Every structure is written in C-alpha cells, then in structure tokens.
Amino acid sequence: MNVANNIDFKSEIKKIAKEKNAVILAHYYQNDDIQDIADHIGDSLALAQWAKNTTADIIVLCGVHFMAETAKLLCPEKLVLLPDTNAGCSLADSADPTEFKAFVDAHPDHVVISYVNTSAAIKALTDVVVTSTNAKAIVNSFPLDKKIIFAPDRNLGNYLNSITGRNMVLWDGACHVHEQFSLEKILKLKQEYPKALVLSHPECKKVILSISDFIGSTSALLNFSKNSVAQEFIVATESGILHEMRKVCSEKLFIPAPPNDSSCACNECNFMRLNTLEKLYFCLKNESPYITLDDNIKDRAVIPIERMLKISQDLGL
Numbered sequence: 188m189n190v191a192n193n194i195d196f197k198s199e200i201k202k203i204a205k206e207k208n209a210v211i212l213a214h215y216y217q218n219d220d221i222q223d224i225a226d227h228i229g230d231s232l233a234l235a236q237w238a239k240n241t242t243a244d245i246i247v248l249c250g251v252h253f254m255a256e257t258a259k260l261l262c263p264e265k266l267v268l269l270p271d272t273n274a275g276c277s278l279a280d281s282a283d284p285t286e287f288k289a290f291v292d293a294h295p296d297h298v299v300i301s302y303v304n305t306s307a308a309i310k311a312l313t314d315v316v317v318t319s320t321n322a323k324a325i326v327n328s329f330p331l332d333k334k335i336i337f338a339p340d341r342n343l344g345n346y347l348n349s350i351t352g353r354n355m356v357l358w359d360g361a362c363h364v365h366e367q368f369s370l371e372k373i374l375k376l377k378q379e380y381p382k383a384l385v386l387s388h389p390e391c392k393k394v395i396l397s398i399s400d401f402i403g404s405t406s407a408l409l410n411f412s413k414n415s416v417a418q419e420f421i422v423a424t425e426s427g428i429l430h431e432m433r434k435v436c437s438e439k440l441f442i443p444a445p446p447n448d449s450s451c452a453c454n455e456c457n458f459m460r461l462n463t464l465e466k467l468y469f470c471l472k473n474e475s476p477y478i479t480l481d482d483n484i485k486d487r488a489v490i491p492i493e494r495m496l497k498i499s500q501d502l503g504l
C-alpha cells in the first residue's frame with residue numbers, strides 16, 4: 188500500500204506550514220489543488236514581491252525553478268523550497284549563459300533588459316529584470332534613443348518594440364507553450380462564440396496577438412476579465428489561469444485557446460505541472476528539495492531584480 192494514500196495532504200500541508208512558519212506561494216499556472224492551498228497566488232512579479240516582503244522562515248515556491256531562484260536571490264538567508272526541481276522553463280533554457288555573454292559583449296553600448304524567465308547566470312549579465320506586468324513601463328523608463336538588448340523572449344520583445352516604438356536587439360528565445368496556440372482554431376472558436384474576447388499573454392506569437400482584444404500578463408488578463416462587461420473569453424495563455432478566472436467570475440465563460448496539436452495538452456506547461464500536492468507535502472516535511480545559489484554570481488544576479496522591484500514600487504505596480 189502506498190503510504191501516501193493515507194495522508195490528507197491538504198490538512199497536513201497547512202499544519203506543517205504553520206508549525207514551520209512557512210509561506211506557500213503559487214503561480215497561476217499551478218494545478219488547481221495547489222492554487223487552492225497556497226497562501227498567495229499570483230504572477231511572476233507578485234511572487235517576487237511576496238518573497239521579498241515575507242516574514243516567514245521558509246518559502247515554498249510552487250512554480251518553476253527561475254521563480255524559486257529569484258525568491259532565493261532576494262532572501263538568501265531563507266530556506267526556499269521547490270516541490271520538483273525538474274520544474275524548469277523552456278524559455279529560460281533558451282538562453283545559454285556563455286552564448287548570452289558573447290551576445291552582450293558584441294553589443295557593448297547596450298543596456299541589457301532580461302525577462303525574469305532566465306537563470307541567475309543570465310540575470311548576472313543583466314542591467315534590469317522585467318516581468319510581463321512591468322516590462323513596458325521599465326523599457327519606457329529609458330530614453331528613446333538608448334540602445335537596448337532584450338532577452339530571452341522574441342515574442343515579448345517584438346511586442347514591446349511595437350508598443351514602445353523601440354528597436355531593441357532581441358535574443359531569439361521562446362516559450363514552448365505560448366508558441367503553440369493555433370490561429371485557425373481560435374478563429375473557429377470566435378465563429379462559435381462571436382461575442383467572446385480573445386485575451387493573450389505577450390509570449391504568444393505576433394499572429395495571435397494581432398487578433399487579440401487584450402494582451403497582458405497573467406494578472407492583467409485576470410483583472411481585465413473581472414472588470415470587462417463581456418461574458419465570454421478565449422484565453423491564450425497557460426490554462427491554469429482559468430481556475431482563478433472561473434473562481435472570481437463564476438458567471439462568465441472562459442475557454443482555453445487550443446494548441447496546434449490536438450493530441451496534446453500543450454496549453455499546459457509540463458514544467459509547471461510537475462509540482463503536485465504530494466510533492467509539496469514531502470518537500471515541506473523534509474525541507475528538500477531546496478534552492479542553492481552559485482556564490483560567484485548571486486551578488487551580481489540580485490542587483491537587476493532589486494532594480495526591477497524598486498522601479499515597480501515607484502510606479503505603483
């Protein structure tokens with residue numbers, strides 16, 4: 188008999204978290220049961236802000252590795268747990284530190300802006316980090332003629348260039364989930380639901396963004412759907428966000444945008460979904476797996492994150 192079958196994970200997680208003064212932070216792309224048990228759910232920016240401000244001794248980051256690593260960089264004295272250390276990110280993996288250093292060296296007079304979806308090694312080569320919530324405001328905080336490298340997401344970079352009138356040099360990376368949405372299938376859904384608005388994350392391809400009614404980070408999509416008079420939405424981002432959307436607006440219809448390949452659940456991030464309630468329970472109980480940092484880069488890597496948090500605070504984000 189699997190011993191795990193006898194455990195009421197939800198109540199045990201709550202109990203141990205209280206005993207150990209641990210806070211459970213979850214991204215909107217987590218499985219529903221993890222979102223339900225978390226102390227806070229939010230987007231990448233909110234997770235970094237909660238981590239920075241928490242008084243807890245332990246942070247359990249239910250998300251992917253770069254999110255937990257960001258929390259650890261901000262709180263090096265705290266224990267930061269990640270339920271499954273294989274929860275990586277295809278976008279973060281698309282920037283190899285050695286190649287990225289050569290790219291930065293080839294553009295010596297450029298400011299380096301990196302998306303938070305990067306490893307600490309890339310952050311250590313970065314001037315300021317952004318998330319999808321604050322990217323536009325942070326890019327705009329630089330003079331229009333300032334030369335900028337933006338990494339690693341080419342779709343977000345192209346989108347930012349188009350809305351800020353810049354010509355940032357882009358690293359050629361992408362997220363395997365957001366690249367998968369099917370234009371044909373979304374247009375077909377629009378015929379079935381003519382009143383539905385299309386809400387898209389800026390990591391989606393340009394063609395998807397071009398038919399979208401609203402583009403924003405996960406929290407921005409959530410807020411838009413909450414405040415909109417529309418009743419139906421086709422949502423082009425990881426489908427985990429629909430859990431909170433349906434909770435907040437139970438009377439509205441939320442339809443996940445379909446991926447190109449109908450045989451897979453490609454609008455779910457396979458990395459995010461590696462975390463389960465069972466793994467959350469065991470990592471909290473055993474205080475492992477936990478995040479460690481490379482001593483040679485940690486002090487440099489936190490600087491652009493702190494800059495981002497300061498600018499966001501100044502902007503009221």
Ligand code: 13P
Nearest residue numbers: 230231318319320404405
């Ligand atoms: P958010 O900034 O909306 O949290 O996006 C994070 C992410 O990983 C998108 O794929």
Ligand code: SF4
Nearest residue numbers: 276277278362364456
């Ligand atoms: Fe990374 Fe994409 Fe998963 Fe977000 S959805 S964590 S960008 S792989």
